[in-house]
Amino acid sequence: MNASGNASATWKVGALAETCGLTVRTLHHWDTIGLLSPSRRTPGGHREYTEDDLIRLYQVLALRSLGLGLETIATCLDSDSGVGDGVGVGVDPARLVRDHLAGVEAALTALTSLRERLRRMDAELSAGRAPTSSALLDALRATGATAPDRAHALRDRLDADQLRILQDSAGAVGPAAHYLLEVEWPELYRRADRLRTAGVPPTDPRVRRLAARMDELSALFSGGDTATSAAVRDAWRDDPHAMSGEPPATTEGWGDLATYLDHARKGTTR
Incomplete structure (x- = not known):
């Protein structure tokens, strides 16, 4: 992870899992099903989560806390009402x-x-x-x-x-x-x-x-x-x-x- 407060801060899967109280296996599963995938790839080929990914992670966890299933969460976050760029339009x-x-x-x-x-x-x-x-x-x-x-x-x-x-x-x-x-x-x-x-x-x-x-x-x-x-x-x-x-x-x-x-x-x- 880059220095705290840096606008371009990134997180490796292990560090992010530990910070959020999740397991690495959970994050890997969410990556596999396309629910939450790390956006950045380092010159060495390692994948890292960005601050935009953290925003989506919060949305996933917040919606899950309301009782929604992972498939429903993915549908909500990726819904496109025809306005804007189509990413997360359906969730205010x-x-x-x-x-x-x-x-x-x-x-x-x-x-x-x-x-x-x-x-x-x-x-x-x-x-x-x-x-x-x-x-x-x-x-x-x-x-x-x-x-x-x-x-x-x-x-x-x-x-x-x-x-x-x-x-x-x-x-x-x-x-x-x-x-x-x-x-x-x-x-x-x-x-x-x-x-x-x-x-x-x-x-x-x-x-x-x-x-x-x-x-x-x-x-x-x-x-x-x-x-x-x-x-x-x-x-x-x-x-x-x-x-x-x-x-x-x-x-x-x-x-x-x-x-x-x-x-x-x-x-x-x-």
């Missing part, structure tokens, strides 16, 4: 820091609450008294504290019960819901549309994987309710601009894309 750095901070503060609050309850239970036990049922339940609630609710609705295409299912499911997912719904899901549609416009048949494994992931997200936010999942798909078909939050010109033709994805799910060609 300020929002990510706020979500990360909120998660840390919520965890601290939960741990502080649990600590106080455990202290009271310890005092009771030390005095030879068994903790009350109420104290035990309080400790259990503090141990299993849930993530804060997050409102989500799909305009007026779903009935009240379906909207409630979506809202409850998004609340259970927590802050990760934003990245799944507003970053990964539109990016999956963009990738599928690029394959469609390139003439790739819907039976291609790449298309079918994208459709399968969309269905996983639909099931996650619909609580497995098939009617709600179907309503969500219809909303994407009828108004992709509203669903994705992207300009109408960007989503032009996404109605045909919905049919294309239906063929992919059925394993048939148009």
